[in-house]
Amino acid sequence: MKLTFARTGFFLFLLAFSFLLLPQMTHAAVNESEYIVENLSTADIPGDDGSGLVISWKPLPQERRIIEYRIYRGITPDSLFFIGKIDVNVKTGVMGDVMYYYDTDYNYFLDTQAKGKLRREKGQKKDGSLFRRYPRDVSIVGPQLEHYDILGVIPEKDYYYHNEKIEVVTETDTTVYAGLKLHEFSGMYKKLIADHVYYYSVVAVSESRYYCQHAESVIGIPRENAPEKTDRFYAAFVEDVPRLQFEWKLAVFADDHLDHNVYLLHKKDFDKFNKYLDEKIQKELNDIAVKEDSTLAVYTPKSQNPAKLIFARYCGYPYTPSQTAFVNIVEGKIVNDNRDIDVKIDVKNMEDYLFVFSFTDRTGYETFSDVVSANSTTTDQLPIVPPFMIIDRENDKGDYNRVMWGKPIVYLTNSTYLNEKKTHLQVNYDFKTNKNYKVRNIFFKVFDEEGKEIAYVNEYYQDFKIKIKLPENGNEMNTLFFEMTFKCNNDVGEDYILTQILQYDEQTQSLAPGDLYLEDENVDDWEYYIYKRNYSDEEFRLSKKVAGTQREVFDNIRYGNVHFKIVKHFDDEKNLFLVRPSFSVRMDDEKKATIASNLYPEEFEKTILQYEDEIANYVASKDTLESEEEIKNADDAIEYYSKQVELMKDHPIQKVAASFNNPKERIKFLDKSRHYAKNSFEYKIVKSNGKGIFTETNIYIREGVEPVSDENIYLTSYTGNGIDHFFPRSNWFNLDMLPAVIAALLFGSLVFLLIKKAKKGHDLFIRPIAGIQEIDNAIGRATEMGKPILFVPGTSGIGDVATLAGLAILGKVAKKAAEYDTKILVPVRDYLVLPVAQEIVKEAHYEAGRPDTYDKGSVFFITTTQFAFVAGVNGIMVREKTATNFYMGMFWAEALLMTETGSSTGAIQIAGTDAVTQIPFFITTCDYTLIGEELYAASAYMAREPLQLGTLKAVDYLKVIILFLIITGTILSTTHLTFLINAFPEK
Amino acid sequence: MKRQIPLLIVIILGFIFVIHVFVPHKASADFYDWYQTWIKAISPFMVLLGIMSLFMVHSTKIKRKVPNWQYSVITLASLIGTGAVGFIWGTQAGTPFMWLFKNVQMPMGATMFSLLAFYIASAAYKAFRARSAEATVLLIAAIIVMLGQVPIGIKISKLIPETSNWILNVPNLAAKRGIAMGVGLGMTATSLKILLGIERTYMGGGK
Amino acid sequence: MADKKMNFFEKMQALDRRYIYLVVALAIIIPLLVPFNSRTYVTEPTENIYKKIDSFTGRNDRAVLLCFDHDASTMAELFPMEVAILRHCFERDIQVFTICFIPAAKPLMDYALQTAKEGYEVQSGIDYVNFGYRPWAIRIPIMLKMGDDISEAVEYDDEGRKLTNLPIMKEIMNYNEMNLIVDFAGSAAVLSWITYARAKFGANVAAGVTAVMAADNYIYLQTGQLTGMLGGLKGAAEYEKLVDVFACHMEPDENGVMQPAPRDFSKEIIKNTWIKMSDIKNRMHKTARIGMNAQTVAHLMIIVFIILGNIGYFISKRKKDKVN
Structure with a gap:
């Protein structure tokens, strides 16, 4: 067989593809049992609410070349669904002896990306037990719902307007649900249920994507635990007020926390308290043990907590609650009626007391911190929080409030000697300010150790560095004292001086900045905590914690709100997931009760009637009750339902909502009301050293502002809006862009x-541009030689203006080429450029009166891959021996590769680009180059039209x-x- | 009409997007999001267009047996082969597709990229001739910067790295900024011409 | 042309470019195969990173975060610097974290750790932690969250362990402790660290970038927003040298056996020290410096070509002038 060119190519090609089979074949010879992961086991995660399991196994040795481990979970051992994977780097393998997969918290369960049908996992036999992810099929996913806590996240619009009212009738009663299609959820997230049995298995996947046999499934049962203990708790006693201050750190898992508590413990009760703690731990262990083996005896703790509760606060899941608190001691007592607290304390003998902090969770477990004693302090040692204010952040779409406080701060960050003699020093600084103070000048005064002023710098343009000259004997200059002052648009006051030293540091052999002082306060000692609360939160939550040098925080308030709904029920006939139609709008002003509404007005009415029935029942039953406790319970119930009914009937929001006849308008009103409730925030600031020495401000109230007028019905119940609660505004014009508009x-x-x-x-005179003038000659040359022209309209997309400019030139060049009857080749790298370029070349041929010579194949797509495109273009140059090459548009690293090849084939080359980094390459290799703007001017230049x-x-x-x-x-x-x-x- | 309607769409949408830049309002942001989904929806069709073009050009070449038609066979076979491999085994790590990517595409791309070193050398050799005063300045600057980047520069003189830094930071940056400004204005002008319908080559033809 | 006999310089004028390619190839390959001694001049930005990292020596309440923001295409320039910094940390008992936000960087990150680990008894979770890959989309949220609590921002390490349980995290909370971030990229990725970690939380930020990108970062160095920078292979070579001269310094003990004796940075020492590269056994951590040798020769080669070309140009011009 003669080896022709074609055959050689074909063989090479076959050879390349045969390599493909290589990785597929490698696993064939191996014993499959060696590929099953060993030591698969599950363990409960401590300190959580019974929703977490950790799955662990021994990874296969590196020689097995495993690329990923896939984890499966199910509620029966015979059908396990894929839930996640851990990728492994084949080359390095797994470093440890054990691998872990955490199945905790709310994580992915289902969304619209899921596959439509249930499919068995790859490599599973027909009766195999492993399946891929849950499919979108309600009839398969539906029955799974009850085995998990499923949280559906539903965008507002979908929840309000795309629901279908579904009545579920059971023997006892009828429940109304809002039915939603899967695509109306932005996602569903699952959490394991405590004490429920789950099965897990793991499959190793090899480098060639061979799915190894799965490990025998193991059982996992998550257990409810007491909360994790906090490792940081501080107490401080402010002697002169007198007041106790506390600060603590949250536990990592805080989802099920209910209350934060502080107890007072007399030192003499310390042993008793320890005994109490031991019994608590015993109890928790016993609880779990009894669950596993019901024959065990139930343990009942005997001792009482000797510590007395002095502070308790609901912690407001799921946000980051406050981590500071204080209690005032009035006449030797700590009193709080809401929590039934009434504790005597001897302020004179504070050293007799210990303090302990605890988290309580929703199941009643309580975990205590280590006991601490209070550090004594006085009011003048507490930090002073500068006045602060809240305004809407300008020029945004309405998703930020601006929180700002204090006067500007400047601090030194670094220093460098600029010469060998060490007489020139560059000092870098940074400054922080807020909208109230626009910094005009920063003045730096530098003193030596004797207090002699050695330099003065007026920094009128802040470029974050100053240069100072040191005296000749600079080597001995070990410490420099800096005094920094400001000139701003608003007066900062003459005595507003910041001081900082630069001290010689042996380690770095340079002058390193020391602590920054504002008067006597070491700025670095303090942090600011910004707390905020909206109309629907009970408690304040942390927005940001920032360093003491900061003066401003942009508080992000997400514009779009979603509804979180528990998904337990489904309707497989209609393909719907069912969620509750009632939703909360806000809390009442006392933060005692939630004002809720319903998607369906008639259901809302029904609920009121139901509550009224309940009240009537309780009132009637009171006559028959005897024990005091029962009567009290009945009274409580009556009070609760009466309050609810009152809020449902008489609250301004409900009244306005009831006044709408059109259900759509009613929902729109409730939607907007809820939006205001969620997005209007009140703020306070805590300035703290992180250890209980802190000052908390009052809630910020803007003065001199009129209350919101009644005209806006959506603000009916938010009369304080703009005074204490702040709602970010959506702006219509970005003032920063004003110069651009002008x-x-x-x-x-x-x-x-x-x-x-x-x-x-x-x-109109236009400067002659040689490159453009040469275009005609270059086309003429190609015609003389009878060779084609190559035109590359850049390697960027149609959205790039340079591409459009290149295409405009293509129009002119193609027309000339058509007139001369010269072939033009246009290789394209972008799909969208292709049809446009084709159209341009076609039209140019029509205009030149030569429609017959237009060849559609002359404008063609090569590839989007950068260097493959170069290879394609270079191939064309070499094979077709193009006489003239044009490169017009945006280019990257490929530029030189093309032009150098073009120059080696002897073509005349004209380039035009706005890519600054590529211009040098074009200039050196092309005959003419249009630099930057000349590219844009070219088409106008060639057209010579007045426009x-x-x-x-x-x-x-x-x-x-x-x-x-x-x-x-x-x-x-x-x-x-x-x-x-x-x-x-x-x- | 065939011309006016697309032109109208360009003008209206063009101005809407200009306004979008100056208006941070929610409505404007939502519009932009909406437009983004359109882009996502349109782009897959464009891929198809590209593939069709590639197919047509090369199948014609094979059919007509034009010179070097064998390359077209390889192109098409690679296209189909890679596509098929991706569709059959997926594109995850460890699949033949990724194998091809790692062992064929990446090294070939790297090879092309490293050719730059050679091309730069030959381009520099040809271009740097002291033809005129300006060219001489360019030549000297280039030599200083090249020396400044390598250890030998400091050995010759301490001034070399310093001068090299100065050249990069001062004249070089100044020129870059000058060009960038011209480019910015050129872009604005071109965009304006398109918005006002002065420039219509992109729709095919000048008139 | 009157004179038909072309002299050497005229021949050079008409030189086929393939000869140039050949010479360049040799100029790059030979120095790589046969390393020679060259002196690396350490620049200020490199020195600053070194000094900053070195000041964390032996401290449990300080750590460095290395962020890998590049793929294999820029590996030649960035990989040596990553290994050099990791070696510095391992040698001086400095706690290191690594993270990446693009999938293609993950294998490089693992590889860098593996390479640098050789010869050190360091353990994941105690001496360093690999945070692994996090999607690009949550890059900024993670940067911001780290200002508050790193273990909340990242939660699990690459081996799936909860960060809070790791010994290394004991005294590390946020940017106050994880005080330096070094971002390796062939792009402007370090900007977001400057905007978020530096501007908002005052963390020190440094960059390791390719030579092409280095020019763009000078303004941030000037303003002090970047603590330091490693620019291209040159930066890597400089850092390698610093590590060799100070962190991995060896001194003979009383028996004359070389023992590790790390020392602190000093400008005076660096001026008078150079490390031999010609001894091949120790090539391992000299990649960048050997690479710089190749670059030196290549640059010199090009300069020689340019000079020869110019001489030829002048000679032929003079001849032409004479003829005319």
């Missing part, structure tokens, strides 16, 4: 004027204006006049 308008009018002028026949020339000339004029601004700005700022620079936004 420039755009100026440019527009220049274009208009100059086009008019050009149309009148004025001759095009007018625009071109307008650019020139605008450039003059910009140059003028740059020069003036430079001169002005050199002379300390920075207003012009500051008039332009930084971004």
